[in-house]
Structures are given as C-alpha cells and as structure tokens.
Amino acid sequence: MALKHAVLASLSGEESSGYGLSKRFDVSVANFWPASAQQIYRELDRLERDGLVKARTVRQAKRPDKRVFRVTPAGRAELDDFIRKDNKPTVIRDDLLVKIASLNETNAPDVAAAVGQAAEASKAKLATYEQLQSAILAGRSEEDFLATGPGSPGLGPYLALKRGISFEEENIRWTREVLALFG
Amino acid sequence: MALKHAVLASLSGEESSGYGLSKRFDVSVANFWPASAQQIYRELDRLERDGLVKARTVRQAKRPDKRVFRVTPAGRAELDDFIRKDNKPTVIRDDLLVKIASLNETNAPDVAAAVGQAAEASKAKLATYEQLQSAILAGRSEEDFLATGPGSPGLGPYLALKRGISFEEENIRWTREVLALFG
DNA sequence: ACGGCCATGTAACTGGTTACATGATTAC
DNA sequence: GTAATCATGTAACCAGTTACATGGCCGT
Numbered sequence: 457m458a459l460k461h462a463v464l465a466s467l468s469g470e471e472s473s474g475y476g477l478s479k480r481f482d483v484s485v486a487n488f489w490p491a492s493a494q495q496i497y498r499e500l501d502r503l504e505r506d507g508l509v510k511a512r513t514v515r516q517a518k519r520p521d522k523r524v525f526r527v528t529p530a531g532r533a534e535l536d537d538f539i540r541k542d543n544k545p546t547v548i549r550d551d552l553l554v555k556i557a558s559l560n561e562t563n564a565p566d567v568a569a570a571v572g573q574a575a576e577a578s579k580a581k582l583a584t585y586e587q588l589q590s591a592i593l594a595g596r597s598e599e600d601f602l603a604t605g606p607g608s609p610g611l612g613p614y615l616a617l618k619r620g621i622s623f624e625e626e627n628i629r630w631t632r633e634v635l636a637l638f639g
Numbered sequence: 640m641a642l643k644h645a646v647l648a649s650l651s652g653e654e655s656s657g658y659g660l661s662k663r664f665d666v667s668v669a670n671f672w673p674a675s676a677q678q679i680y681r682e683l684d685r686l687e688r689d690g691l692v693k694a695r696t697v698r699q700a701k702r703p704d705k706r707v708f709r710v711t712p713a714g715r716a717e718l719d720d721f722i723r724k725d726n727k728p729t730v731i732r733d734d735l736l737v738k739i740a741s742l743n744e745t746n747a748p749d750v751a752a753a754v755g756q757a758a759e760a761s762k763a764k765l766a767t768y769e770q771l772q773s774a775i776l777a778g779r780s781e782e783d784f785l786a787t788g789p790g791s792p793g794l795g796p797y798l799a800l801k802r803g804i805s806f807e808e809e810n811i812r813w814t815r816e817v818l819a820l821f822g
Numbered sequence: 823a824c825g826g827c828c829a830t831g832t833a834a835c836t837g838g839t840t841a842c843a844t845g846a847t848t849a850c
Numbered sequence: 851g852t853a854a855t856c857a858t859g860t861a862a863c864c865a866g867t868t869a870c871a872t873g874g875c876c877g878t
Contacts, residue, residue: 458734465741475857488736495838497859518847520857535741539749543734543757551641551726553671553802558648558718559795566722574726606821607744615820616736619813623731626809630802637798638789658829678866680831701875703829
C-alpha cells in the first residue's frame, strides 16, 4: 500500500485536485511510481475517509468545480512513519529485459528491433526530463540550487528527477552496447 | 499479462519445475520481473491449460514428485509474437524515491537514514550479481564470451544481468551524491 | 530436536488496468 | 467541426501479495 504514500508525498508539497495530481504524476512521479487517474481518485477517496487528507470544493467559472485536497496532521504523521520504515525492495518491470532474456539465433533480428525501440523511448523520456530540469533550475547553476540545503522547496523532487535522468542515460548506453553486439 | 512471457522466456532456455522456476526468478529474472512462487504456480496452470507449455511428472526417490514444464510450439509462437510487439513502458516502483520527494527540513535525518539503508541494499544486490557474473563467465574474459554471437546460450541472460549491475552501481553513485548534500 | 530445502498447492485480499460515461471550454 | 483539456467518476477484470497447509529428507 504505497500509492497512498506517493499521493501524500505529492500533496505534502502542494495541495491539488485529483486531476492536477494525475497530471503531476504523469510528468514527475511517473518515473518511480506510476498511477492512472482512476487509481488516484480511488486513493483520494480512501485517504479522505481515513482522515489523512481533507477536501474543499472550489467553484470555478467556465470550468467544472473541483475538489482540492490537502494533507491533515494525521496524514503528515502517516507519511513520517512511512519514511522511518524500512524500504521495500525496488521493483522494476521491463518487457525489454524479458525479450533480451529469450534471445536466440532465430529471433535475434526481432530482439534487436525491440532494443532499438527502447532506445528511442529512453531518448524521448530523457528529453522531457531535461526540460523539466532546466525549468526547475530556472537559470541557476546546479551548484547554486543544491547549496540551498535540505529545507528548500523542490529539492526532493529535483533529486528524484536526477535519478530518473541517470536511469534513462544508462538505458541508452546499455542499448548501444547491446546493438553493437548484434543488430 | 507479461508474467506469462517472463515464464515462457525462462522455460525457453531450459525446462524446469515450478519450484525450480521460482528459484531462478529469485536470482536472475527477479531483477526485472519479480514473481512469487504462488504466482508462478498459477501462471504455469494457465499456460498448461492454454497449451503453451506441457508438463510431465518426474517421480523422484527421496524427494517429492515434480512436474517439469517445457514450452510447446504454440508457446514458442506466443513468445515470438510478444517480442515483435511494442515494448510496454518500463515500470519502476521505489519507496526511496517517494521518501526523497517528500524531503523537508524536519524529516531530513529520517530521509537520510532511508537513503543510507538503500545504499546498503544496493551494495548487497550488486555483490550477488557480480558473483553470478563470474559464474557465467567461468574464467573467460567478457570479450571472449561476448564474441560468441547472438546464438550462444546464456548470452541473453548475461546482457540482462549487465543491465541489473549498472542499475545498482548507479543507485550507489546517486546515494553518495545525495548523502553528500545532507546526512 | 530443529531448521532449511524440496515441492506443490488453496484462499482471501489488495492493488492496478481497461473500458465506459459525462459534459463544458478552448484552440486550430 | 474536431480534437484537446479540464474534471470526476463507476464497473469489471486481471495481477500481485499474504497467509496458511502439507510432508518427507538432510544436516548439525
């Protein structure tokens, strides 16, 4: 049950509607905790029922009303508990590595094509991450930004983003290595 | 539905019992497609029902009987189809990055502790991967091993293992970077 | 005697995906 | 006029986790 904590973590930075959250998950958190809009709505209902978030309805002209959620003190306590618990092992699920594992003489061209496709996908993801990165830095150098200390807003998401960037870079490097062998 | 393909991929290299498969998943495939023994037994039942694998019962003295599965021609066709389909996006679920994303001034020490714990876990995983690596290489240099071409047995799993190794190395590098900032 | 390995399974539950439904607004 | 965006939800299904059950063999 950790979508719960991913939602609390995201709301702890800034209050948001369900729709807004699902957009944020798409761009940033998606990398290490993907969730569909439906999952997020369901989770918000449960969190509200359990008193970990509180909603207020915002009426909008020309847009549908929205319910904006913020973390309650109980929610903050729950998040702090989660942080103190042992990490569950990281889970990676990757089609490509299943394909690679079944490599043989006859399917080698098809496997190579799948590797090439993955390389393209990683390049695209890397490009959006790097855009996001320069948006966060907003002209400052990375050193200046990082020197602000652990309390500064946006530092956590920035560090997570950096992990996403190096993951995709490493993917690209690995695909080149593999394609040099066959393909 | 891709546990199906992970199981077919693993059986396509070598026939195995359910128990044997779950052991193999623990050491190698676990890295990019984790599955519990229960999931594997269920999946094997389904695959058998659909004619993608065939079981034969092996009677053993001093050990319980076991059912050994091998991929049928229909199973091989299913696997080939899967390889030709587009990759589904890679899914990563990582507690640690949820924790990092909720970093603030008050929880920084707890977050740092979680990062440290993750670093230890990555080091342990890396050590088992490297042991597995030298077992596969069996004295040969990597160049010699890789030069054997795409048909050689064990090449696919070796390349997947290499991806696992670089993932853990990158984890360790990233945790050092983060702990240098605070912690 | 006790724990670990081999070997397979059932049952109940939680989490995640896919499909469908609604309806106004804005941009091309 | 057509697609995208904002905004929320229901329902059915599939995948994954946790707990429990069985039972002999092997090593210490």
